[in-house]
Amino acid sequence: xxxxxxxxxxxxxxxxxxxxxxxxxxxxxxxxxxxxxxxxxxxxxxxxxxxxxxxxxxxxxxxxxxxxxxxxxxxxxxxxxxxxxxxxxxxxxxxxxxxxxxxxxxxxxxxxxxxxxxxxxxxxxxxxxxxxxxxxxxxxxxxxxxxxxxxxxxxxxxxxxxxxxxxxxxxxxxxxxxxxxxxxxxxxxxxxxxxxxxxxxxxxxxxxxxxxxxxxxxxxxxxxxxxxxxxxxxxxxxxxxxxxxxxxxxxxxxxxxxxxxxxxxxxxxxxxxxxxxxxxxxxxxxxxxxxxxxxxxxxxxxxxxxxxxxxxxxxxxxxxxxx
Numbered sequence: 001x002x003x004x005x006x007x008x009x010x011x012x013x014x015x016x017x018x019x020x021x022x023x024x025x026x027x028x029x030x031x032x033x034x035x036x037x038x039x040x041x042x043x044x045x046x047x048x049x050x051x052x053x054x055x056x057x058x059x060x061x062x063x064x065x066x067x068x069x070x071x072x073x074x075x076x077x078x079x080x081x082x083x084x085x086x087x088x089x090x091x092x093x094x095x096x097x098x099x100x101x102x103x104x105x106x107x108x109x110x111x112x113x114x115x116x117x118x119x120x121x122x123x124x125x126x127x128x129x130x131x132x133x134x135x136x137x138x139x140x141x142x143x144x145x146x147x148x149x150x151x152x153x154x155x156x157x158x159x160x161x162x163x164x165x166x167x168x169x170x171x172x173x174x175x176x177x178x179x180x181x182x183x184x185x186x187x188x189x190x191x192x193x194x195x196x197x198x199x200x201x202x203x204x205x206x207x208x209x210x211x212x213x214x215x216x217x218x219x220x221x222x223x224x225x226x227x228x229x230x231x232x233x234x235x236x237x238x239x240x241x242x243x244x245x246x247x248x249x250x251x252x253x254x255x256x257x258x259x260x261x262x263x264x265x266x267x268x269x270x271x272x273x274x275x276x277x278x279x280x281x282x283x284x285x286x287x288x289x290x291x292x293x294x295x296x297x298x299x300x301x302x303x304x305x306x307x308x309x310x311x312x313x314x315x316x317x318x319x320x321x322x323x
Contacts, residue, residue: 008310011054014068018050021072022079025119036100036112040079043097048207049074049174052314053182056196059307062186066127070185073123073136074178080116081143083109088147089233093226132181139177142169155234156261160241167208168201175204191301199298199311206291206318212237213284216275228272234261238287242280243271250274285319292319 007015022041026034050071057067085091086099087109093099101109117140124136146169153162179200183193215230216239230237236256244253252262252271262268275281295315302308 007051011051011058014054014064014071015047015050017068018047018054018071018075021068021123022076025076025116025123029115032108033112033115036104037116039097040083040100043094045075045079047075048314049078049178052175052200052203052311053178055307055311055314056179056182057186059302059305059311060183060186060188060192062182066129066185067182069123069126070132070178070181073120073127074174074181076116076120076123077136077140078174080113080120081147083113083116085147087113088151089229091229127181127185129181129185131184135177135181135184139173142173146170146173150235156236156256156259158236158241158244158256160238163236163238163241164205167205167212171208171211172201172204175207176200179203195298195301199295199315202291202295202298203315203318206288206295206315209238209284209288209291210318213239213281213288215239216272217281228268231262231268231272239275239280239284240271242283243275243278246279247274288319292316 019041023037026037053067053071053074056062057064082094083100086094087101087106090101091099092102100112104112121136121140124133127133146166149169150166157163176197177200180193180197183196188196212230215227215237218227231240240256243250244256247253248257250271252267255262262271292315296312299308299312
């Protein structure tokens with residue numbers, strides 16, 4: 001859970017309900033599915049998407065039960081994507097805990113992810129809101145399409161346009177769906193819907209940029225996985241893109257500009273070390289700050305009250321968690 005953001009007691013109680021509801025999704029199904037979900041949820045996670053949904057519900061006086069169903073559906077969907085991502089990437093650790101695919105066969109891992117997708121869809125349907133259900137389905141399509149694009153087109157791709165499209169599909173699309181769905185369920189006006197949709201988009205973009213930054217400068221114990229994983233997989237993220245602009249004559253960068261991946265471990269380690277002490281780090285942080293600034297501006301349509309300030313503080317936390 002988020003440790004440096006002060007969650008109000010009433011919201012924490014609702015988050016606890018979300019956690020319980022997630023665990024209940026395996027009741028009546030195979031015991032190994034229950035065991036797998038318990039392991040996945042015990043590894044922690046920020047639960048930032050459910051938190052945003054519940055805060056928006058408070059801001060707009062939305063229906064509690066439907067918002068808890070939505071928050072649970074979104075977090076289960078997120079968990080399902082992580083299960084499949086770890087298998088695709090061959091990752092053995094997430095948040096310092098062994099991944100499901102490191103202990104189970106690929107078939108069992110895929111089926112567990114499929115099960116979580118199905119349960120999340122069922123919970124989305126329990127919101128009894130047609131537009132929310134359609135949005136949920138469309139977002140899943142965006143996420144999967146983004147993963148397919150990453151598999152076939154994004155390896156060692158040095159385009160900023162490709163990068164921003166990729167992180168929208170991977171992360172910001174689900175943030176955007178979280179905030180817009182919460183607005184729809186809470187009976188927001190069209191102006192409020194548009195503002196909250198953009199809030200989710202901007203916050204999600206900032207969140208992923210910082211995650212990509214942590215892959216270079218993060219503490220491996222805190223991040224829960226080895227640093228430099230993206231570069232080793234051929235994924236070019238914003239710190240590298242800025243480093244490329246600053247050091248186009250670097251031999252490794254010249255390879256990338258010629259559409260070749262960096263494959264030698266010594267060269268990968270050197271580039272990671274160079275990026276850590278370069279201006280690429282500050283430029284990446286500033287890019288994330290720009291998105292957070294946009295997110296906070298979106299909240300101007302609401303009156304200055306506690307729930308609005310909490311959403312603004314949560315946006316700031318996106319940056320603060322790295323500094």
